[in-house]
Amino acid sequence: MPEWDGIICWPRGKPSQMVAVLCPEYIYDFNHRGRAYRNCDASGNWEQVPSINRTWANYTECTTFLHSDHGSQEEVFKRLHLMYTTGYSISLTSLLVAVFILCYFKRLHCTRNYIHTHLFTSFICRAVSIFVKDAVLYAVTEQAEFGVVVPRPPMVNQVGCKLAVTFFLYFLATNHYWILVEGLYLHSLIFMAFLSDKNYLWALTIIGWGVPAVFVSIWVSVRASLADTQCWDISAGNLKWIYQVPILAAIVVNFFLFLNIIRVLASKLWETNTGKLDPRQQYRKLLKSTLVLMPLFGVHYMVFMALPYTEVTGMLWQIQMHYEMFFNSLQGFFVAFIYCFCNGEVQAEVKKAWLRRSLALDLKQKARVTSSAGSGSCYYGGMMSHTTTQSVCLSVNGTKGLAIAGSALGIKGQGHHQPLANLPRYIPSDTATTLPTMQDGRVGVLYDVNGRGTVGHKEEEEEKEKDPFLYFIPEDRSSSESSKDL
Numbered sequence: 001m002p003e004w005d006g007i008i009c010w011p012r013g014k015p016s017q018m019v020a021v022l023c024p025e026y027i028y029d030f031n032h033r034g035r036a037y038r039n040c041d042a043s044g045n046w047e048q049v050p051s052i053n054r055t056w057a058n059y060t061e062c063t064t065f066l067h068s069d070h071g072s073q074e075e076v077f078k079r080l081h082l083m084y085t086t087g088y089s090i091s092l093t094s095l096l097v098a099v100f101i102l103c104y105f106k107r108l109h110c111t112r113n114y115i116h117t118h119l120f121t122s123f124i125c126r127a128v129s130i131f132v133k134d135a136v137l138y139a140v141t142e143q144a145e146f147g148v149v150v151p152r153p154p155m156v157n158q159v160g161c162k163l164a165v166t167f168f169l170y171f172l173a174t175n176h177y178w179i180l181v182e183g184l185y186l187h188s189l190i191f192m193a194f195l196s197d198k199n200y201l202w203a204l205t206i207i208g209w210g211v212p213a214v215f216v217s218i219w220v221s222v223r224a225s226l227a228d229t230q231c232w233d234i235s236a237g238n239l240k241w242i243y244q245v246p247i248l249a250a251i252v253v254n255f256f257l258f259l260n261i262i263r264v265l266a267s268k269l270w271e272t273n274t275g276k277l278d279p280r281q282q283y284r285k286l287l288k289s290t291l292v293l294m295p296l297f298g299v300h301y302m303v304f305m306a307l308p309y310t311e312v313t314g315m316l317w318q319i320q321m322h323y324e325m326f327f328n329s330l331q332g333f334f335v336a337f338i339y340c341f342c343n344g345e346v347q348a349e350v351k352k353a354w355l356r357r358s359l360a361l362d363l364k365q366k367a368r369v370t371s372s373a374g375s376g377s378c379y380y381g382g383m384m385s386h387t388t389t390q391s392v393c394l395s396v397n398g399t400k401g402l403a404i405a406g407s408a409l410g411i412k413g414q415g416h417h418q419p420l421a422n423l424p425r426y427i428p429s430d431t432a433t434t435l436p437t438m439q440d441g442r443v444g445v446l447y448d449v450n451g452r453g454t455v456g457h458k459e460e461e462e463e464k465e466k467d468p469f470l471y472f473i474p475e476d477r478s479s480s481e482s483s484k485d486l
Contacts, residue, residue: 003046005055006229013040023062026235034061076318080325085134087329088127094333095120095127098340105349111201115178115185116339118208122178123332125171129164136164137233161231166220173212173247179298180250181208183257190264211246219243251301258297265289295334300327 003010007027013019019038023030037058039047046055099120102113181204219242223232227239269282294300304320340346 003055004227004229005057007059007234008036008057010038010046013038013046015040015044016042023059026237026240027062030062036062076321080321081134083322084130084325084329087326087333088130091330091332091336092124092127094336094341095124098336099124101340101346101350105346105353107349108345112185114201115182115204118205119178119182120332120336120340122171122175122208123335126175127332129168129171133164133168133233136161137231158231161233165232166216169219169243170212170216173216173243174209176247176250176298177212178208179296180254183254183261183297187257187261190261215243215246248305251298251305254297255299255302258293258299261293262286262290292338295331295338298331300331 002012008021008024010019010021017040019040020035021038023032023034023036025032039056041047048054049056099117102108102117102120184207185204219239222242223239227237266286269286300323304324
């Protein structure tokens with residue numbers, strides 16, 4: 001009967017004859033012109049290897065290519081592994097910081113940042129699943145000589161290995177579909193405003209996490225039924241298209257959404273800046289907006305999408321692999337940097353949080369100074385910090401025994417001593433000053449002494465909900481006109 005050994009489906013053989021089968025094409029680094037061999041003994045059974053209790057097979061011709069260039073190929077694979085491991089580590093660190101920022105600050109809680117958070121989370125899951133998969137596969141793979149391909153013996157931890165590969169494929173798919181969700185959301189803000197309502201957020205969430213679960217589950221069922229061998233890390237014929245076709249479809253749809261949005265941006269620039277900007281400046285602004293949107297839409301996937309892996313050889317293959325490993329591993333970092341760290345709202349919230357913390361530390365420091373002062377003593381002169389400058393005078397002869405005047409404290413002291421008024425930098429205790437109102441970079445938003453917004457937040461949020469370009473295109477601080485155009 002035909003038998004699957006994890007690499008080839010062997011046909012039925014005749015007794016005392018050798019069966020030859022072409023090397024499988026789905027293993028890209030095989031010599032596809034070579035053949036693999038098995039012996040059928042006189043009793044009609046496949047020849048066994050007694051030492052490992054496995055069926056004997058000769059894959060020497062299939063691995064001829066691997067043996068011919070052993071040293072250089074091993075060096076290339078090591079370099080690629082180091083490249084994507086470093087890239088995913090950088091992306092993972094930056095994405096964790098970005099998710100923390102978007103979740104911690106309540107003023108950043110909105111629909112677009114909700115989608116950004118899910119996208120960042122999908123990148124995080126993708127990076128973690130790759131690290132787990134590599135660790136599991138390296139742990140279960142036999143330490144054989146490079147290029148020697150033999151069927152692996154049954155392993156106790158084979159279930160864990162299959163789970164690692166399955167979760168890797170699922171998070172890879174969810175990452176592509178959350179990139180698609182970002183494209184659909186931005187496209188809907190421009191062309192169909194009703195989809196920006198939060199009521200449709202569940203539909204986007206189902207697309208991002210639910211749709212990949214469907215076709216990955218189908219692949220798991222088919223693979224377990226038809227090709228349940230080894231660790232599922234080697235492709236089993238055409239079964240890979242069960243999950244690859246939906247991923248490729250998401251990439252293509254996202255690319256067309258990207259082209260349509262760039263078309264709208266170009267027309268908007270030409271309409272609003274006719275006669276105002278030099279054509280070279282308009283092209284420069286369009287190029288800047290295009291480069292900003294490219295990581296979000298995963299445009300780099302289109303470069304080699306139509307070029308399959310034929311064999312591990314040649315300069316073209318090395319260029320393709322280095323290109324894909326570089327951009328795939330660092331895409332998460334680029335997205336987090338552009339859409340979180342360079343975002344004006346995020347920077348404003350971080351600055352306000354730092355300012356509030358600084359003011360709180362100043363107040364605690366001044367409270368310790370006043371509580372530790374002795375009776376009848378008077379301290380004057382500036383107490384400097386990076387936020388305030390104040391003068392303090394302490395005395396127990398007054399009603400309260402305390403007179404503090406400072407740019408950070410609006411408190412009137414009760415003790416008033418005229419003889420001290422002539423001292424240098426002395427501030428009378430009955431002179432109260434208050435902290436001037438602070439204003440951040442956003443027009444119309446004022447903050448009190450605690451750093452809380454007082455004016456303009458609601459109006460600002462309403463305006464931003466109406467302008468989708470403020471969500472995804474960073475403002476050009478060099479001129480006020482450029483922010484209006486985009």
